[in-house]
Amino acid sequence: MALNPARRAALTDAAIEVLAREGARGLTFRAVDAQARVPGGTASNYFASREDLLHQTAGRIHHRLTPDPAALADLLGAPRDRALVTALMHDVLRRIDQDRAGYLAMLELRLEATRRPELRAALTDTLRADLDANIAFHLGERLPGDRDAVVLLYLGMTGLILDRLTLPDLVDQDGRLVDALVDRLLPPA
Incomplete structure (x- = not known):
């Protein structure tokens, strides 16, 4: 090779x-x-x-979709409140818009994983590690909400991402639902 x-x-x-x-x-x-x-x-x-x-290719997608450390550090200069979580979720959407092909390719790999057990196992391990890292990050940074709130944010954002990539005119063209998602899932300060 x-x-x-x-x-x-x-x-x-x-x-x-x-x-x-x-x-x-x-x-x-x-x-x-x-x-x-x-x-x-x-x-x-x-x-x-x-x-x-x-x-x-799955590994490369994972690398491409990882947030830029400098951009993340800039965001983390803000107080640890719902506004920061909202900004972090909007950053996810910004990254999707910047690397649409990367996210579409990940969706394609997820679909292919339904037919390939080895790929399914590898993607499950990778995405589980990512989710666990996101939970640890959220809790470690003392952002509002508990583990379940982070998982619910993940699930809500996953749905919004799917619609944004596949049927962009269906819902949330302006990101307003991201704000509502965070406001409804996380406790007020």
Whole structure:
């Protein structure tokens, strides 16, 4: 297997674009090579199998969707109240708008995981670790609300994200429901 990390990242970024545009069934080595504008056969030199490509692409999506530490530090300069949680939730939507393909690709991987037990196990582990980290972050930063509130925020935001990506004209075009979600889930100061 080829070891050039920059080329591997470019190929997984290309795979993300293919997933977002074509879905999991369209994710082939040939499609990734074409998207990355590399010679045919390049992706097969970097990934042992399509399963390997899916798993490494999931890891790359996870990396791309991680909040920027500097932007997070700026947000955390505010008091630990519902307004800060609201700002953090709006930041999630901002990141979705900036990397729409990354989030669509994650949705495609989640759908593909319903048919691939190994992928389902890997995504479950990754997303469970992310949720646990978000809960620990929320509680560690002494933000309002308990563990259940964080899980409910996750579930509410997941629904809003799904609608924003797939049926953007259905609900919450202006982010108003994010404000309502936080106000209704978290106790007042």
